[in-house]
Amino acid sequence: MLIAYNNQQQLFLPYQYTRKALQRYRRQMKFFCPQCLEQVQLKIGNYNIPHFAHFTKNQCSQLFAEGESTLHLQGKIQLL
Numbered sequence: 222m223l224i225a226y227n228n229q230q231q232l233f234l235p236y237q238y239t240r241k242a243l244q245r246y247r248r249q250m251k252f253f254c255p256q257c258l259e260q261v262q263l264k265i266g267n268y269n270i271p272h273f274a275h276f277t278k279n280q281c282s283q284l285f286a287e288g289e290s291t292l293h294l295q296g297k298i299q300l301l
Contacts, residue, residue: 225252225261225273235263235271243271257281 227233228251235243247263252273254261259281261273275281 222254222261222273223270224255225263226255226258227252235265235273238271240265240271254281 223235225233227246232255233246233250233252238246243263243265247265252261252263253259254273254275257280259275259279261275263271264274265271
């Protein structure tokens with residue numbers, strides 16, 4: 222997933238930050254799934270864009286998935 226809540230209950234969009242900043246936030250913050258509100262992990266790899274993933278054995282139905290480009294997601298956020 223490309224969006225999650227941080228521990229201050231604000232939407233967090235990783236594409237807005239540098240990889241260095243994301244590494245710092247990953248150490249300092251907890252992130253939560255927008256659907257099930259379970260804690261998720263921030264993944265910052267070398268090949269895929271930064272994103273969130275559930276920990277293993279999570280019970281989320283995983284109906285929440287953006288599946289959109291960054292541009293489309295930015296448009297949706299502007300509508301909030």
